Amino acid sequence: MSETASTTHGVLAGAQHEHPPYQRHHFSSVAQQFDASNFAMWLFLLTEIMFFGGLFTSYLIMRNWYYPAFVAGSHQLSIFLGTTMTAVLIISSFTMAMAVWCAETGRKRDLILSLSLTLLLGVVFLCLKGFEWHGEWVEYHVPGLRFSVENFVNPASDPQVFKEYHDKPLATDMAENVGQYFFLYFVMTGMHALHMIIGVSVLTFMILRARAGDYTSGHVTFVENFGLYWHFVDIVWIFLFPLLYLISRHS
């Protein structure tokens, strides 16, 4: 190795080299900086996996215990809405990926467009989510705050769902357990929505910076990392969708 040869002088005392403005003082090269923050982002996503891991564990246990309740709860969700939300989110992941590409290839206008589309889709998703939550509130499906077992002990009281699935009535004790389903539903979608809200806020900020040309002059780290975050949030939904919406839709 050339180590011994170069021991006499330190590699790289920062000042001797030209630095792009976005390179921070303690890194010796842009590549190192990119690597470091990209890796950090991945590690952060690991923590996110584990964060949702606790919820998935709880979900699986409760679902196995109270399967009929989970079926009845799931039937209350609109499959149309759920599918639409999934599609919206997947498309937004695509536009985000395109944004990364635009940044990498220095297309400023397209970058702003992609980011804006992503933002728009994110907001649409949140609106749909809010709409769905509102529905649950109206129907007394919010455990702890506004909850009634009426729809489950007496499925016919909810003609729309009943017409479609002909659910059998649940015994009251099982119907109470639909509360567990909706508790998990709200916590899981709530945590997901919280991530979306954070994502949407960062997107807004990014669009402003992109207009100033920040990402199209070689410094793509931030866009790339945010992309990772956005895709991760998408993946969480990819799992939430079948787990919450698609329980025993036949019948």
Place this chain on the structure above:
Amino acid sequence: MELQSPRSDETHGEHIHVVSPKVYLAILVILLIFTATTVAVSYVDLGVFNAVVALAIACIKMMLVVLFFMHIKYSTKLTKLTVVSGVFIFFTLISLTLADYISRAWGRW
């Protein structure tokens, strides 16, 4: 090259691999198709396999997003290892916890 740092293990290309929009578009289409499939399948009575199929499709979708949208296919061993270890510990949490519940003499299983 005096700038070549002798940092040992991680090799990083000077440039990030740029994935072409065509790939992205293809992945998008596949993802949407899978979404439709999973919804359709959920209307067919497969018994316990409904859940299995739904999760399998979700896993495939996840893989696609991770590999292509998140560029894992083109990234270093280190990053790949990071992802795998995260998923591994995630499954440890789930499987060891569920193993306790399943093996109880009389729980609620």
Place this chain on the structure above:
Amino acid sequence: MNYISPVLWQFLRKWLTHFALFPPEASKMASQMDALFFFLVLVSLVGLTVVVLIVVGSSMAYHHRRHPQAVQIEGSTLLEATWTIIPLGLFLVMFVWGALLYFRVYTPPANAMNIYVVGKQWMWKAEHPGGQHEIDALHVPIGRPIQLTLISQDVFHSFSIPAFRVKREAIPGRYTSVWFEATQVGTYHLFCTQYCGTNHSQMIGEVVVMTPDDYQKWLAGSTSGDSLAQDGERLFASLSCNACHNPTAAARGPNLVGVYGSHLTLTSGQTITVDEAYLRSAILDPSEHVTQGYAPIMPTYQGQVSEEGVIALVEYIKNLNSDYRIQQTLNTTGFSPNIEEKQAPAGKATAAPGEVKQ
């Protein structure tokens, strides 16, 4: 010393003369537990001695004044393998021994006498099969395996008898069990060891171990009249369980005679063995496991029976071996508990114990 507490002085003397390192060994399990403990202590002492010998020995031999120039040693695979494998081996021995003991403590023998224990903030309530209740105390005979079936009415508690070396958590919503066989007559500590709120340290009592004769006397002296099963029978009538569970052809529920210990097939296809836990669950969460061939019409009794009431019902159903008993409940109304031989004392007639009046 005297200044801190006269009591202390007294105990210091007592302690120095008796020097207790172990609680009394008052059950069959105790000596086994102590044997394991001695083994663990022995291994630990050996391990600790080895470490201390190397450290202290090196400290003395290689003080920098005596040994100014260190000898650089890279390591030694052989040595390192040795001190990986030996501890591992010892740990595995401990594991196996400990596991055997664990299964022994938590697998009650079939002939054990069952006593129910309900924990609640902040007291223990023991229910003997003969209907004797006691609070913060447990009377048991010597030389007979006793199984405790524990449950908590609120938070986690833990039933601990150091002299017997047994302990088991009382969990809300689930039966757990532990067993012991007392070998020494005497009075021993009973502690709640799981932190359960403000008066956790007051949730203590005594375990009184008696000779079988004394125990019989105690049983006779503290009976309240009805056995647990009789209480259960009364509840069975007053909660109108018998409306559905009866030997008539029109009965909507399964006949419960002999159900305990049998194997049931559920609508989910699962087969289960009926034990106490299943009975309890069948009463409180009936819709979680519906027996094949029946509609899920049984209402839940959650909130209507206390844990003691459930215990009484469970005990009743466990002891059901002929239709005759159920017939009896059909003949009486829930409110007049004049069960055959005994005339119930007046005033007790309004509600069976264990029924929660709302």
Place this chain on the structure above:
Amino acid sequence: MSTSTLVTLPDQSTAKIPKVNFLNQENGLLSWILTLDHKRIAILYLITTVFFFMIGGAAAAVIRLELLTPAGDLVAADTYNKLFSIHGIIMVFFFLVPIAPAVLGNFLIPLMIGARDVALPRVNLLSWYLFVIGGCFELYMIIFGGVDTGWTFTTPLSTHYVNTHVVGAAMGIFIAGFSSILTGINFIVTIHKMRAPGMTWFRLPLFIWSFYATSIIFVLATPVIAIAMVLIVLERVVGIGVFDPARGGDPILFQHLFWFYSHPAVYVMILPGMGVISEVVSTFSRKRVFGYTAVAFSSVAIAVFSFFVWAHHMFIMGISNYSALVFSLMTMLVAVPSAIKVFNWSATMYKGSIHFDTPMIYTLGFLGLFTIGGLTGVFLATLGMDIHLTETYFIVAHFHYVMVGGMVSALMAGIHFWWPKITGRMYPESLGRLAAIILFIGFNLTFFPQFILGYLGMPRRYWSYPPEFQVLNVFSSAGATILAIGYLLPFLYLPWSITYGEIAGSNPWKATGLEWQTQSPPLMENFPEIPIMDHEAYDYDWLERHQQEVASV
């Protein structure tokens, strides 16, 4: 080689405090609380965590006073419960978990690997702020009535049966958890991406390996307690949740989630200490660490295996017997790497040239106390034995032996060892040794009787106890007084030494680490130019050659 004690090195008599160093390079309060310098952030952490230690210590003092007599006569039962809950919560989440990584790790990792800073300096500062915000929640909770759930937050007690400030305490832990996560991420990235040229993985000081292992746990385990705390808060707020047995939930699920974090967290509380011990043993034996690779990999093994053993805290809590078997077996396995380390450290002393300076005395204490603590941990991992020992003072003794006897000793060793590097000055050596010895004696007197108490059956978290346990409890309380003196001494002489201590020079211990090859206190950017690593770790021959080179220049 000189035979005089290390403290009077030639380098030292002529040394001066460098004119420019990270302590005086910038001035004013703002330059501190907005600093991005890892060394300054370490000092911010040092101040805050020591502050929390005092709170936890004060609670311990009252606990021991109360336990002087069998009757609960000093404080009310409620107050006692709050005291040990606050003691546990503060000591674990706000003292021992953060102090080692965030203080020693922050200060030393970049210096040891030859970097100018950690990879993400702004995230580093953010994590300190998160820690402070979390701490404020805890302080608010303590001032406005405390919490009485124990540090384990057992459900359904914590969710439905107590009406103290559970929400405040849980939110504090949640926020401080993110501080841990960010610190962990930062260290992993730093260790991977910021190493100086030539600093290969197997040239890293063992300190770095153990902090790397610690960071893995931070990243993968902490989020699980975060979500567990969120679920507790939600359950308290809306009244229903997955932990509530009365509404179909399962309280044991909480135990799973809690211990999934809290068991790995106990290794967060010992691994950094193990790193310190490796450095100190080597330096004061003037000998390379025996079996570098084994020690390095055992750190990682501990971190990885720590994820498979959590349910050993639940052996009698209603997990299935078969599960208990698996977890007991895994616990036995995780104990092995610790044993390897202990033996390797001992072997390092063999044929060394040993100096008994303060850090070394603490280290010797560590070796003995950690071995006792660890071996009693194995008692608890032995299934049958645990039935008798669990929830008694035996456990209290076990974890104080590992956490206080082990980790706090190691921490003291570390702080004394790097104090000259941090401040540029020496503390009074004889006082240092005295404090170490007092700590050792006081510690054993405090906690050894608790093993006996535990076997006798005295339950933990008891405000009052049967009178026959009094004698041992009095020993324990007496020991705590001595222990407190052992802690108070450094509190006095360390601050004193900042202004009056002898000037240390850059390498007072003649240690080999890169951090010792730069001035003390170091510059803001650590090194005038990035060093190049061309030798193994703990290469004392290199050090000698290097020093001769420097002298001849």
